[in-house]
Amino acid sequence: MSNLQAHIRLSEVDGAKYAILPGDPRRIDHIREFLTDVKELAYNRELRSISGYYKGLKILAVSTGMGGASTGIAVEELHNIGVETMIRIGSCGALDKRIGLGALLLVNGAVRDDGASKTYIDSIYPAIPDTRLLTGTILAAEKLSIRYFTGMARSHDSFYTDREEEICEYWAKKGVLGSDMETAALFTIGGLRGIRTASILNNVVLYGNDVEAGIGRYADGDELMRQGETNEILVALETIAMESKNEA
Numbered sequence: 136m137s138n139l140q141a142h143i144r145l146s147e148v149d150g151a152k153y154a155i156l157p158g159d160p161r162r163i164d165h166i167r168e169f170l171t172d173v174k175e176l177a178y179n180r181e182l183r184s185i186s187g188y189y190k191g192l193k194i195l196a197v198s199t200g201m202g203g204a205s206t207g208i209a210v211e212e213l214h215n216i217g218v219e220t221m222i223r224i225g226s227c228g229a230l231d232k233r234i235g236l237g238a239l240l241l242v243n244g245a246v247r248d249d250g251a252s253k254t255y256i257d258s259i260y261p262a263i264p265d266t267r268l269l270t271g272t273i274l275a276a277e278k279l280s281i282r283y284f285t286g287m288a289r290s291h292d293s294f295y296t297d298r299e300e301e302i303c304e305y306w307a308k309k310g311v312l313g314s315d316m317e318t319a320a321l322f323t324i325g326g327l328r329g330i331r332t333a334s335i336l337n338n339v340v341l342y343g344n345d346v347e348a349g350i351g352r353y354a355d356g357d358e359l360m361r362q363g364e365t366n367e368i369l370v371a372l373e374t375i376a377m378e379s380k381n382e383a
């Protein structure tokens with residue numbers, strides 16, 4: 136019996152166990168440059184998928200769309216078809232002045248300021264990555280000589296309320312390094328379902344700068360942000376390659 140999934144429109148993809156998860160479906164075109172034998176698999180709503188090989192290892196790339204709700208659906212359905220390891224490669228806005236444009240944040244925990252993760256379980260449950268996979272991202276970044284920060288992210292649902300500046304300042308003061316919308320749901324669902332997760336974020340907004348302007352520049356192809364995107368893809372792929380060797 137086929138276990139074709141309702142939203143991602145995939146069933147077991149030849150035993151692929153590893154997936155990298157951008158938010159934006161367009162980022163799939165960038166990821167495919169680093170894979171061989173690429174196959175376009177499905178494109179339903181914001182959920183676009185390809186498979187390909189990196190260093191001989193089969194990998195899926197599946198876009199999650201924006202926010203915890205959409206990400207939760209993608210993560211659950213990928214888990215249903217046997218994917219055990221998922222690395223988000225997203226963009227974020229910095230909450231710390233040290234973090235430049237295109238710099239990477241390897242997330243070691245997320246503030247659960249989203250709705251989806253709270254629907255699963257009370258917010259005292261921690262949103263944390265798999266320890267070994269996070270360590271893998273650090274080792275991969277070092278191996279590739281890519282500069283990175285490790286620290287917390289805050290995942291949110293709102294963009295245009297009247298309180299965004301105040302909220303960002305609050306979390307910046309608590310030591311959170313960046314804002315995104317999906318990491319908390321990924322980590323929470325991963326923890327509950329036994330999926331190994333990590334999140335790598337490419338900074339597209341300097342702390343204190345206009346968020347919409349930064350995101351607009353990213354969409355227009357800003358060079359530093361594009362380099363950050365290349366770097367996060369390479370770190371994710373290399374992490375998976377190293378991880379599969381450890382498992383062998």
Ligand SMILES: O=P(O)(O)O[C@H]1O[C@H](CO)[C@@H](O)[C@H]1O
Nearest residue numbers: 157158159201225226315316
């Ligand atoms: O670039 P992606 O991965 O979509 O991530 C970030 O960008 C979107 C907002 O611009 C949100 O999805 C946020 O988490």
Ligand SMILES: O=c1cc[nH]c(=O)[nH]1
Nearest residue numbers: 226227228314315316
């Ligand atoms: O504040 C921000 C900036 C970029 N991306 C986000 O999700 N949030």
